[in-house]
């Protein structure tokens with residue numbers, strides 16, 4: 001079985017449309033590379049998460065979700081893995097967690113289209129569970145994330161939650177570095193709490209999340225103006 005054996009077109013003919021690239025020039029190479037990576041990702045069966053369709057809430061779901069395809073973004077946001085809503089629409093961070101994130105971006109005058117948004121693991125886990133038992137999928141799926149970083153070449157990577165942060169800084173505790181820039185082999189990393197409603201149920205966590213997004217937006221705006 002190879003990563004290419006899965007025919008994603010059979011199960012998602014409408015959600016993903018490839019662009020007509022016949023007129024593309026050199027400056028479009030990033031978007032072309034992302035198209036190619038998206039095809040690879042949606043067809044991927046490198047680990048068990050992508051090997052079969054899921055059945056949830058009466059819907060058959062393809063577990064793969066790639067990225068928001070914002071090829072000209074200078075900043076990358078890396079979350080954990082997609083949930084139900086993301087799988088239905090094929091876009092990362094559009095569920096309740098994504099809404100929390102968007103609301104704070106809006107409140108700080110930063111629009112989502114300035115960010116390339118992706119996940120460290122591109123497939124949904126059954127029942128939306130993601131804990132240390134799922135760490136092996138981070139290692140396998142990071143092959144795709146590494147290629148995304150090569151294409152986007154972000155000025156800074158914003159990690160949402162400890163799973164994403166520990167991939168980039170395995171020897172550091174996220175709680176010691178929240179809202180601060182951490183210099184790693186991958187470049188500057190800016191860790192923030194994962195914006196899932198469950199995660200932010202605690203008021204002090206929610207306040208910290210809001211404060212860190214405010215700082216992150218300031219840093220992004222400053223780097224954009226340089």
Ligand code: SF4
Pocket residue numbers: 041044045046047048049050051064121122123137140141144
């Ligand atoms: S989780 Fe990643 S490595 Fe596993 S099948 Fe999905 S895309 Fe492939």
